[in-house]
Amino acid sequence: MIISVASGKGGTGKTTVSTNMAQALETELTFLDCDVEEPNAHLFLEPAISSSRQVETPVPEIQVEKCTQCRKCMDICRFNAIAVVGQQVLVFPELCHSCGGCMLVCPEGIITETGRELGVIEEGQRDKITFAHGKMRVGEAMAPPLIKEVRKATRAQGLTIIDAPPGTSCPVIAAIDGVDFVLMVTEPTPFGLHDLKLAVEAVKLLGISSGLVINRADLGNREVYAYAREQEIPILMEIPFDRRIAEVYSSGQSVVEAMPEWAEKFRELYHRIEAIVES
Amino acid sequence: MRELVILSGKGGTGKTSLTAAFASMAANKVVCDADVDAADLHLLAQPQVRMITDFMGGGIARIREESCSQCGTCRDLCRFAAIDEQLVINPLHCEGCGVCVDLCPEGAIDFPIQKCGEWFISDSKYGPMVHARLGIAEENSGKLVSLVRKEARNLAEEQGCDLLITDGPPGIGCPVIAAISGATALVIVVEPTVSGLHDMIRVAELASHFKIPGMICINKFDLNLELSAAITEVAAKRNMEVLGMVPFDPIFVHAMVKGENIFEYGEDNKDSATLEAVRAIWEKIEGASVLNNMGVLDMKAVIR
Numbered sequence A: 001m002i003i004s005v006a007s008g009k010g011g012t013g014k015t016t017v018s019t020n021m022a023q024a025l026e027t028e029l030t031f032l033d034c035d036v037e038e039p040n041a042h043l044f045l046e047p048a049i050s051s052s053r054q055v056e057t058p059v060p061e062i063q064v065e066k067c068t069q070c071r072k073c074m075d076i077c078r079f080n081a082i083a084v085v086g087q088q089v090l091v092f093p094e095l096c097h098s099c100g101g102c103m104l105v106c107p108e109g110i111i112t113e114t115g116r117e118l119g120v121i122e123e124g125q126r127d128k129i130t131f132a133h134g135k136m137r138v139g140e141a142m143a144p145p146l147i148k149e150v151r152k153a154t155r156a157q158g159l160t161i162i163d164a165p166p167g168t169s170c171p172v173i174a175a176i177d178g179v180d181f182v183l184m185v186t187e188p189t190p191f192g193l194h195d196l197k198l199a200v201e202a203v204k205l206l207g208i209s210s211g212l213v214i215n216r217a218d219l220g221n222r223e224v225y226a227y228a229r230e231q232e233i234p235i236l237m238e239i240p241f242d243r244r245i246a247e248v249y250s251s252g253q254s255v256v257e258a259m260p261e262w263a264e265k266f267r268e269l270y271h272r273i274e275a276i277v278e279s
Numbered sequence B: 001m002r003e004l005v006i007l008s009g010k011g012g013t014g015k016t017s018l019t020a021a022f023a024s025m026a027a028n029k030v031v032c033d034a035d036v037d038a039a040d041l042h043l044l045a046q047p048q049v050r051m052i053t054d055f056m057g058g059g060i061a062r063i064r065e066e067s068c069s070q071c072g073t074c075r076d077l078c079r080f081a082a083i084d085e086q087l088v089i090n091p092l093h094c095e096g097c098g099v100c101v102d103l104c105p106e107g108a109i110d111f112p113i114q115k116c117g118e119w120f121i122s123d124s125k126y127g128p129m130v131h132a133r134l135g136i137a138e139e140n141s142g143k144l145v146s147l148v149r150k151e152a153r154n155l156a157e158e159q160g161c162d163l164l165i166t167d168g169p170p171g172i173g174c175p176v177i178a179a180i181s182g183a184t185a186l187v188i189v190v191e192p193t194v195s196g197l198h199d200m201i202r203v204a205e206l207a208s209h210f211k212i213p214g215m216i217c218i219n220k221f222d223l224n225l226e227l228s229a230a231i232t233e234v235a236a237k238r239n240m241e242v243l244g245m246v247p248f249d250p251i252f253v254h255a256m257v258k259g260e261n262i263f264e265y266g267e268d269n270k271d272s273a274t275l276e277a278v279r280a281i282w283e284k285i286e287g288a289s290v291l292n293n294m295g296v297l298d299m300k301a302v303i304r
Helices: A014-024 A041-045 A072-076 A101-105 A144-151 A170-176 A190-206 A223-231 A243-250 A261-278 B015-025 B073-077 B099-103 B141-158 B174-180 B194-209 B225-237 B251-257 B273-287 B296-303
Strands: A002-006 A029-033 A048-062 A082-085 A088-091 A111-126 A129-136 A159-163 A181-186 A209-215 A235-239 B002-007 B029-033 B048-059 B113-124 B127-134 B163-167 B185-190 B214-219 B242-246
Touching: A002 A014, A002 A170, A014 A029, A014 A041, A014 A159, A014 A181, A014 A209, A014 A261, A029 A041, A029 A144, A041 A129, A041 B194, A048 A088, A048 A144, A072 A082, A072 A101, A101 A111, A101 B099, A111 A144, A129 A144, A144 A170, A170 A190, A181 A190, A181 A261, A190 A209, A190 A223, A190 B251, A209 A223, A209 A261, A235 A261, B002 B015, B002 B174, B015 B029, B015 B163, B015 B185, B015 B251, B015 B273, B029 B141, B048 B141, B073 B099, B113 B141, B127 B141, B141 B163, B141 B174, B174 B194, B185 B194, B194 B214, B194 B225, B214 B225, B214 B273, B225 B242, B242 B273
Parallel strands: A002 A159, A002 A181, A029 A129, A029 A159, A181 A209, A209 A235, B002 B163, B002 B185, B029 B127, B029 B163, B185 B214, B214 B242
Antiparallel strands: A048 A111, A082 A088, A111 A129, B048 B113, B113 B127
């Protein structure tokens, strides 16, 4: 089973919920931090990192001295990554989406591929948790290819928990596409609800079943409850605002370790998800 | 024209609440919401939309079945696995590269341009505002961010405003790069958590990559004094001014629930430490040398 933890709005508690659920469970599982722009789960899980590898995406390299300036490569590129200016052909690797079109259409066959660094993937272990995350290179624009690469570490059998990035556009889709369940974490505020609605639309579009965790449940208003009822999204857990939880989080501790009474609640959360997915 | 972009790296640190508070104090400005993925500023600024324009993104491949000879070339060439064995295109996986369109031997693939969202010019509580809504699960968010900023800039010029206040998206990827390129200065809103600090460093690295000066505002500073001190230290090392520290205060949530900024909500409580801190931060931003139209270097030249 693969569970993605997502939210729409940032800062609602995705990482808190995903890491604590992982730590509360007493089974072997894989944890993938797919928020490659700002990965944080490692700060709480503190895995011993055993491998680190650089991930690249192919970008064209043109043997410019053999170029006839036919412009076919420039014409097929929808991302303006190749420009023919006078007698010169210029490649802008940062704009390339790695579709390979230029290489296919070059009549001279002088386009080959080299790599643009997307970032690194680090893998490690913390107790029963097999851990992997991607760290996007600062300055790199495209998160989805690195997210897809992180997801290759998904466990063949058993449980994989994915910490997804915020938002509702392509990076989120890359982190929730094809999973069994999306756990959405929200806060009962106007911002939280507004962005939750967008996230729900995205999840529906992909046809994945979902459930809700309401964090800081006693701050804000009750509108999210009415929305959940109307959309028939089950509320699987409520976490009240507790300054102690906020402080534990701030220092990088896990809630289930600092406040063991929470471990059972996170296990219950998982069992509710399991029951939904199995039905 | 000066543009101040409010960023954070990590989501949920208070970007939008502070943007609204700053906007309520700034004179002669245009407000821009560049978080097109999960735009929230309109919930506080309550804009009256004056103009709606469709945002057209890239094309999506579509096979005309009657012209298709089932040769499978498109499927073999697609690097995004968007075309399955039955030669059905999954629009969510289609990258919009057009390789299948150009190389289909039958010319049987169309490439209609998609509407990916909408953008708006509005009158808001804080004056003219440009904002947008990206369609669900759409790509091209960077393009829409660039468009919204460009339109906000045009509007500011038209109306004779000399300041643009832009609410930025979280993260460091394409929408963030699109939100900061060419900006005058950044205000990075940080919370004193290990993740807040970690993410702030990555945004600060991005800012220096694009050579844009950044200033730091610590929100909820009293949640963890040790980390607030650590943030101050990192900021000093990176030559970024710490503008001030805002205490953890439920007024942000209460104001948001009422659709107000903290000053509107806290009108009866003008001497609150939180309001005072945010006011002082805005004064520092206004006086910041990086936002000075003349620039520090020019000033030296004038004196000499």
